[in-house]
Amino acid sequence: MSGCVPTEKSATQASKAPAGGSQENVELRFSWWGSQGRHDRTLKLIDKFQQLHPNIKIKPEYTSFDGYWEKLSTQVAANNAPDIMQMSILYIKEYSDRGVLGDLTPYLNKELHVDDLNKDVLKNQGTIGGKLTGVPVSDNASVMIYNKEMYQQAGIEPPKMDMTWKEYFDKAREIKSKLGDKVYGSFDLSTSLEGFMYYSFSVGDTMYKNNKLGYNDQTLKNWLKMWDDARKEGIVPPAATTASSLPIGNADPNKDALMKGLVPIMGPQFTATFPAYENVMKDKVDMVSYPKDKNTGSVLETAMFLSASAKTKHPKEAAMFLDFFLNTKEAADILETDRGLPENKKMLEYLTPKFTDRDKKMVKMLEHVSSIQPSWYDAGPKGTGEVTKLFEQTVQKQQFGKITIDDAAAEFRKEADKIFEKNN
Structure with a gap:
């Protein structure tokens, strides 16, 4: 893991500044998989983001892991992919190669900051065909x-x-x-x-x-x-x-x-x-x-990525949501370790004093696997x-x-x- 991004202050500022100074009303669909506990936390995160950005509405779409991919495949075939989607290491290359996932590179260091994320993961797993199509959420x-x-x-x-x-x-x-x-x-x-x-x-x-x-x-x-x-x-x-x-x-x-x-x-x-x-x-x-x-x-792998649709009409606002999700204390407080141990080094350090015994087990397991030449x-x-x-x-x-x-x-x-x- 290597660190640098925005300072804590700049990350918070990024989450509050409307993209390009625009205040137009925007709706983004966000899809993810998981258990009911994950759904509940993610809905709270969406509410918090919308409080900070009243002009951006996030429409949630969620299901179990197995149902998620069948639904997403159908949506893509119908030219109706969500604007933002949770993406698995299993499928990110395939969806990237098919042109489903958009390149996030134009929004780096503006709407989206990634310097606190693992550079190797960004380069070797999130970047496909020279395009950054997924930002890593957590370690696994x-x-x-x-x-x-x-x-x-x-x-x-x-x-x-x-x-x-x-x-x-x-x-x-x-x-x-x-x-x-x-x-x-x-x-x-x-x-x-x-x-x-x-x-x-x-x-x-x-x-x-x-x-x-x-x-x-x-x-x-x-x-x-x-x-x-x-x-x-x-x-x-x-x-x-x-x-x-x-x-x-x-x-x-x-x-x-x-x-x-x-x-x-x-x-x-x-x-x-x-x-x-x-x-x-x-x-x-x-x-x-x-x-x-x-x-x-x-x-070892990345637990999941967040990606934007190549066809979203609002890529800047999508990048803003990804930035909020990955880089803010507000999001970390809500999500905690539900999606795994945060990939963002500063958010991991911020959450560590609050870790439960369950969280400590996850840290210990990651450390153990990392030590046995996986x-x-x-x-x-x-x-x-x-x-x-x-x-x-x-x-x-x-x-x-x-x-x-x-x-x-x-x-x-x-x-x-x-x-x-x-x-x-």
Whole structure:
């Protein structure tokens, strides 16, 4: 992290000065995903911004993580994208390459200040094709979130930090044997391309190379066999249960197997989603790093970005809102760590004295992952969103026994590389 931006005074001034001296009435649509707690905080932030800028109205649009991307894709296709949108590392490159996201560079050091944000993230993840299309909101590390009470109920030690994959499945086997038929030791992560990517990093493989899949086929076969064995043993749910459960990583704890008590541990998740779980499951949850092999499976990444539409009629006012969101104490007081630990160094320092035990856990986890030589999240070439869905569909066929592991690995590579070739 490196710092410099505006002084505290100049950041506040930026949030109060109307763009270009204009007082015309402006309406901006702002879309985001998250849990109800995030929605409530963001609506309060919008109210505060509108108090400071009576001529700018922010119209909120929000949903869960899985519903968000389907809705955004439909809006973009209909030429009706929101003016401001929360953007994931999963999709920022794809939406940038498609010309959906606007270049924020013309507004730097005027309506929008970024000097207190991580320069490497701005350069390597927020800037795509020479255009700054996303400003980072918060820092993140991939983790597994677990229910402490379920391990206590079983009378066994909870998962430990930096456990190996063997230790992970041993723990799953142990808790399954203690808690009976209605509980499984782990969710079946096999359909998660993200989960597989972290596994690939842990065994020393890569995910993408030269706009194609970059891993060795044996790595995918090993991943699928690991989960297939666990499924046959009964320590993860059967295929039908997994398919009927809500998506992994939907960022809403009300909608997944951990909250339902089906499993005691869930992932891949992130430090940024820990507050959402903690809000719902008070004092019941904790987190550990993603399982490892010769390397850690945990990665570092930006929790999310804020972007403006390339077609917004009010780019200056959109940049003003982004500046308020990222650079002001008013916004920090409202959001706290709901979206993760702030990327803005000064806002992080401002909030630190107010940190709860939950916030301190997030800081400690980020520091731990940073110290164990993690990989950086690889968002992949253009088309990765489509490839992610393909991975889930292909692995589901293998889960249900419709194709073999070898066939699944071959089919996925063939079809994924077709998608990448079409898009790049």
